[in-house]
Amino acid sequence: MRTPLLATVLVVDDETYVRESLAAILRRRGCDVRTASGYDEATRPESLDGLDAVVTDLKMPGRDGLALLETLRERAPHLPVLVLTGHGTVSSAVECLKLGAADYLLKPVEPDELVLVLGRVLGQASLEREVKLLRSGTDGGGRGAGEDGRPLGRSEAWRRVLEMAELVAPTDTAVLLLGESGTGKEEVAKYIHGKSARSNGPFVPVNCAAIPEELFESEFFGHKRGAFTGALEDRVGRFKVADRGTLLLDEIDSLPPAAQAKVLRVLQDGRFERVGDSRASSSDVRMISATNTDLGAAVEGGRFRADLYYRINVMTIHLPPLRERPEDVPILAEAFLERARAQVGKPVRGFEPETLELLAAYSWPGNVRELRNVIERGVVLETSELLGPACVPEDLRRAPAGNHGLNLRASLQAEERRLLEAALERSSGVRRRAAELLGIDERNLSYYLKKHDLQNLGK
Secondary structure (H helix, E strand, C coil): CCCCCCCEEEEECCCHHHHHHHHHHHHHCCCEEEEECCHHHHCCHHHHCCCCEEEEECCCCCCCHHHHHHHHHHHCCCCCEEEEECCCCHHHHHHHHHCCCCEEEECCCCHHHHHHHHHHHHHHHHHHHHHHHHHCCCCCCCCCECCCCCECCCCHHHHHHHHHHHHHCCCCCCEEEECCCCCCHHHHHHHHHHCCCCCCCCEEEEEHHHCCHHHHHHHHHEECCCCCCCCCCCEECHHHHCCCCEEEEECHHHCCHHHHHHHHHHHHHCEEECECCCCEEECCCEEEEEECCCHHHHHHCCCCCHHHHHHHCCEEEECCCHHHCHHHHHHHHHHHHHHHHHHHCCCCCEECHHHHHHHHHCCCCCHHHHHHHHHHHHHHHCCCCEECHHHCCHHHHHCCCCCCCCCHHHHHHHHHHHHHHHHHHHCCCCHHHHHHHHCCCHHHHHHHHHHCCCCCCCC
C-alpha cells in the first residue's frame, strides 16, 4: 500500500483538462487539492491560506508561472513550488530554479513521477522547518546514547526495552513510553524514529507541561498573522514541523481537556486548523507519547480522555529506573565523562575506583539525567586526570552503600514492589484477589505489575 501524501496542494494551469487531471492524480494519493486557472486566482488570499505546496504550469496567458514564482517568494517564501511545462529548455529551467522553484518537470508528466517528486519536495520542506525549529533552541539534546543512536546500557531490563523499540520501529504504530522522569524516554523515542521508515524526516520533541494552556493551539497547530494580539507573522505549529516524521509528546498527561480533543482529531484524520485560519491543514506524523504517571488511573479519574488513551497506547514500553539497572551506571558514566570532557575542555580521562563505587551504590532518584549532571559537575571541579570522590556531591557520598537512605521515592518504590509480591503470594497468584487485597482494581494492578516487571506473575 502506497503512503498517502496528506498535503494541501494548489494546482495552477490554464487548461481545464490538464488542471483537473493533475488534481485527480493528487486526490487519489490523499491530497486536499485546490485549483486555479491562472495567476490572479492563484494569488488570492483564500487560495494560499494553509497550503503545503503549489504545482504550476510555466506558460500561461497573462502573468505566467515565473510571475507566480516571484509573487510566492514574497508572500510565502517557505512554500515549495513545483513547475510543469511543455516547453522545457535549459534556460527556462535555470530561471525557475533561480526564482526558488523546488523542482521542474516536463509535460506530459507521468502520475507516479509527479507524486514521487512532490513527495520529495514536501519532505524537503518538512526538514527545513525542522532545522528552523532546532536552530530556535527547542531541541532537547542527547542523553545516554551511543554514536549509532542506540541508547546505552547492557542490563537485561534495558535490553528488553531496546528489543521492543526495535520491533515497533518499522511500523507506524503509536507508542506510549512509561517511566520515571530522567529514565531516557526521549532517547528511546529518537531510537525508534531512527530505526523507522521516517528516519529521514524530522523528529520533533514537545514537552506538553511547558506549554501554557492559552498558547497550546498556536504552539501545536500554528497561527495566521493577525490571528490574535502579538501574532506579528505566520507561525508553523509542531504538528506541521513534524510532517513525514515523528512527534514526541512528552508529559502528555499535562494536556488540558480541550487540547486532548484537538490532538485526537489530528491523529484520526491528519487534519487541523491554524489559529485564525478557516481552511484545514494536514500533517502526516508518527506519534510517540511519554509520561511518568499512571494514565489508566487518569482515565478512570476523568482527567484524561479514554479515546485518546486507547489511540496512543497501542504499544507500551516501560523504562526501568536507573536504580533497577545498576550495571548500566558505569557505561553511562563513561559516556557522560567523555562528552563533558569535550564540552568543558578538561583533561579528565577516567574515574578513581572509589568514585565508581560511590556511583554504583547510589539509588539515583533523578535517574540518567541526575547521573549526567553529577558527571558534568565533577569534570568542571576536577583538576587531575581522574575524577575523584571529592568532586561528587556530598549527599551522594553520604548515601549508605546498597541502601536507599532517606530517599523517599526510592523507598516508596521498594515498598510498592514488596506489597505487590506479598499480595500475589497471599492470593496464590490470582490477580483479581490480589487487587482486592491491595485496594485497587485489576487494571491498576496490571499497570503496577508492568512497572515493577512482575507481569509474568499471577493469572
